[in-house]
Structure formats: structure tokens, C-alpha cells
Amino acid sequence: MRRVIWVLLAVVLSTCSQSPSTLEEVLETGQLRVITRNSPTTFYRGPFGFEGPEYDRVEAFRARLEEKFARTISIDYQTADTLNEIFAALESGRAHIAAASLTITDDRRQRVAFAPAYQTVSQYLVYRLNSGRPRSLDALAGKSLEVISGSSFAETLTRLQQEHSDLAWGENPHAETSDLLLAVQEREIDYTVVDSNDYYVHRYYMPDLRKAFKLKEDDKLAWALHPQATALLDEIETFFAAPETGELMATIKERYYGHTNRFDYVGTRTFKRHYVSRLPNYIDLFHTAEDKTGIDWRLLAAIGYQESHWDPTAVSPTGVRGMMMLTSATAGGLGVQDRHDAAESVAAGAQYFRNIYNRLEDIPDPDRTWFALAAYNVGYGHLQDARRLARRRNKDPDSWVVIREMLPLLTKREYYSQVPHGYARGWEPVRYVRNIRTYYDILGWLTLEDAQDDAIRTPDSRPGAPGLQTAGQQAATSAT
Numbered sequence: 001m002r003r004v005i006w007v008l009l010a011v012v013l014s015t016c017s018q019s020p021s022t023l024e025e026v027l028e029t030g031q032l033r034v035i036t037r038n039s040p041t042t043f044y045r046g047p048f049g050f051e052g053p054e055y056d057r058v059e060a061f062r063a064r065l066e067e068k069f070a071r072t073i074s075i076d077y078q079t080a081d082t083l084n085e086i087f088a089a090l091e092s093g094r095a096h097i098a099a100a101s102l103t104i105t106d107d108r109r110q111r112v113a114f115a116p117a118y119q120t121v122s123q124y125l126v127y128r129l130n131s132g133r134p135r136s137l138d139a140l141a142g143k144s145l146e147v148i149s150g151s152s153f154a155e156t157l158t159r160l161q162q163e164h165s166d167l168a169w170g171e172n173p174h175a176e177t178s179d180l181l182l183a184v185q186e187r188e189i190d191y192t193v194v195d196s197n198d199y200y201v202h203r204y205y206m207p208d209l210r211k212a213f214k215l216k217e218d219d220k221l222a223w224a225l226h227p228q229a230t231a232l233l234d235e236i237e238t239f240f241a242a243p244e245t246g247e248l249m250a251t252i253k254e255r256y257y258g259h260t261n262r263f264d265y266v267g268t269r270t271f272k273r274h275y276v277s278r279l280p281n282y283i284d285l286f287h288t289a290e291d292k293t294g295i296d297w298r299l300l301a302a303i304g305y306q307e308s309h310w311d312p313t314a315v316s317p318t319g320v321r322g323m324m325m326l327t328s329a330t331a332g333g334l335g336v337q338d339r340h341d342a343a344e345s346v347a348a349g350a351q352y353f354r355n356i357y358n359r360l361e362d363i364p365d366p367d368r369t370w371f372a373l374a375a376y377n378v379g380y381g382h383l384q385d386a387r388r389l390a391r392r393r394n395k396d397p398d399s400w401v402v403i404r405e406m407l408p409l410l411t412k413r414e415y416y417s418q419v420p421h422g423y424a425r426g427w428e429p430v431r432y433v434r435n436i437r438t439y440y441d442i443l444g445w446l447t448l449e450d451a452q453d454d455a456i457r458t459p460d461s462r463p464g465a466p467g468l469q470t471a472g473q474q475a476a477t478s479a480t
Helices: 002-018 022-029 053-069 083-092 152-161 177-185 196-202 230-241 243-257 265-277 279-293 297-308 328-333 342-359 367-378 380-392 400-411 427-452 471-475
Strands: 031-036 044-046 049-051 074-079 097-103 119-128 146-148 170-172 192-195 209-225
Touching (some): 022 031, 022 053, 031 053, 031 083, 053 230, 083 097, 083 209, 119 152, 146 152, 146 177, 146 192, 152 192, 152 209, 177 192, 177 209, 192 196, 192 209, 230 243, 243 400, 265 427, 279 342, 297 367, 297 427, 367 400, 380 400, 400 427
Parallel strands (some): 031 097
Antiparallel strands (some): 044 049, 119 192, 119 209
16 A cells, blocks of 8 residues: 555656646747736737736747747737636636736735835725715715726725725626726716726726725736746746846836826817817828828827817917928928818828838837927927937936926026027926827827717727837737
């Protein structure tokens, strides 16, 4: 009997030793399977291909693995409809990493291993403007509160219920954050709970949303893995501990959230009103311009809104005119006969932007696009002056985070006297880029909602729609 036991033990140990670790599997197959969520705070398709905070982090980690192990690694991006699906994918081995803005909680630690946290957020109770702001949990009595099933928000409410026995809520197993926020906006439910990232991003296209109070703070977001994927976890921990990764995290935060810290309720409401009343009259012009230039029509429309609020008769005090606010010289150089002709203005504005974009070929996107927008506003020469100032300070002249600090210096004699193109109203392009990024984000989600209702065509719904292609887009070939 003892001999049989030893034989069985030897077989088990042999089998275990022959099973490759998760990291070995990734390196042998050349594929890292990542499960995520389709949302503005995680992963989505943008004008440059796949985008999102989690996409950028994963791609940076992929590059590190390739460099360290001298292997080509592709990413199999999978999107989940529910949180439970994410954890099930890790447990079954269908995914190696869950990169989905997951909050670290004690309950989740029983199922998965977490990588180092990359961001800290708070949990907000969200209500609709003019519906009465609740000041405490006791004020929720008799109201409808709904959260995502299996979420960290549900865990928080369960904990709070121990002190507030009357606290009641529903858990929706099929909803995403945007679904519940929209339900609050449309008065279908009274309240929901979201993290601070989602609140600040979503309020631009749901401007009636308001935060009532914090339910919890200092929640940590991190990737999750199977508990036995220890070798892969070691690599992730090394990646996040690197100084350059800290710089990358700051860049990602600025890219996706840097323009969300200023909210103009009236301006956002006006934008949504013009989206319904004005944009339909000119949307085909923006699509045509996209077809000719390869620039996402939503970006062109965002420029048009910033310039004229989609008003082809607009005239500025400085004499620029039309939908895209072209100067006489620019219009003449592009063959425009009538700057107030919307078709001519949009076509010329798109080509002008494309020309600037092409001149910045050494700068990677998205910074390249922000640079081109700034130059569209303040002039290419002044943009280059700002880059000169950055170089003199040993700062990165290809980073928008840096250049947006340099541009306002062009209003000061001690700085503009040192550069070829002299004085510029350098704060204007900074605001200009921030506004267009906001309008572009709103357009992206409004058109996504409309596309689902077949109310408006979007470039993503048209096979082969042109866009600004990047290496990241070419590398990201599998998303479900």
C-alpha cells in the first residue's frame, strides 16, 4: 500500500512539474490574454485604434516583456459584460490578466491575486440635479439605489448596512457603470454608486449628474491574476516598481483625466443642444472630410464646435470666418472661395489640420494630435517656440504635458524675446486643446449611443473607415 502511495505521489509531482507556468505559457505561445471592460476608463476603440487607460498600461507591459525576453508577444484583448465573467475568465485560464479598473477588496482576494495598485479612487453616491441632494445614508430611505452586481460598491453597501439597517439597494448583474449613470440621468433610478474616475469622465455627456457624498475613499485599483500565476505576477510587480513606469502612470492619468477636472454645466448643456439641433445639418460634411483626409470626423466636428459652435456664418473680432474659422490667408492658400460656405470651410479646415499633423511626424500620438490642435489655434511657429523652451529646460519637447506648460510662457517678455516668433497668447491653445478633447469625448459617447439606435452613422460602424493609424492599432488585432 505504501508503495502505491509513493507511486501516485511521484505521478502527481511529475505532472505538476510538466505543467508550464502562466509566464512560460505566454512566452512559448507569444500571446498574452487580457480580459477587460469596454468603457471610457478602461478600454475602447478610438480614432487611433484601441485606446483607454488599461490598454496603455497593458501595451507598456507587453513592450517590457518583449524587451526582457527577446520575444514577440501579441495581446488577445477580450471584453467582459460582467464582473463575474472577468473573475471566471481568470479562474478558468481563459485570461492571464484582468485589466479592468478593478478595486482591491478582501472578498476578491479570496479568488484572485492582485498586482501593485496603480491609482487610488473614491466611491461616490451619485444623484440627478434638481432631484434633491441626499446628505446621508438615512436620506436614501424609500428611494431606488442600484449598483453593479459583484462590484466593490456592493461590498461597501453591505458593510455600511451593519450600521444602517434600513439601507437597501438592488444589484444589477447585466449593467455597466454607464448604464446605471444613464438611468440616474433619465430618472429611471434615484441613485447609483461609481468611482471618482467614472464620475468625472461621464458627467461631460451626462451633465445633470452630481455627486452627493463619498461612501468610501482610498480604494486602490490594480490588475488581477490567477493566484498561481506567481511568475507572471513577479514580472508585473517589477514593471510597476520601475521609475519609468511611474512616469508612464502620470502620463496616462493626464491623457485620460487631465481635461476632466474643469466642468462647465452650461457649456455642456449647450453642446448637447447643438448636437441635436445643428450638427445633423453638417455631419455629412465632416464625414466627407474624414474620407478625404483620414482624420476622425468627430475630431473635426469638435474643432468646428470650438471654432464656431457649428455656425457657418460666424465671424470673430479678428476677422476669421466660417465654420472652421479660417483666416483669409489660410483660406486663400487652400483654394477657398467663400469662407462662409460650410462645405468649403470644413474641407479646408480638415486639410489644414492634416497638413499640420503631417509636419509633426516624429511625435507619437496622442500628443501629436494635441500638438496639431495647438498649432491650428496659435500657429505652427509658436508651437515650435514652445518646444524650443522645453529643450532649453531639458524637458521633453514631444510631450503635451510639457508643452502645455511652455506655451503660456510665450506671454512673458523674458521668454518670448528668446524665440524666433515672439509673443503669443499662449494660454489660448492650452484651453483650446482641453476644450476640443472634452467635445471629442462627448461626441464619441453620444454617437456610440446613437449608433446603437441606428440614429446616426459613426466611422466605427462603416467597414474600412479611415483614421489615423498607429503602431498600437496595428498590434492590437484581436478584441471581442
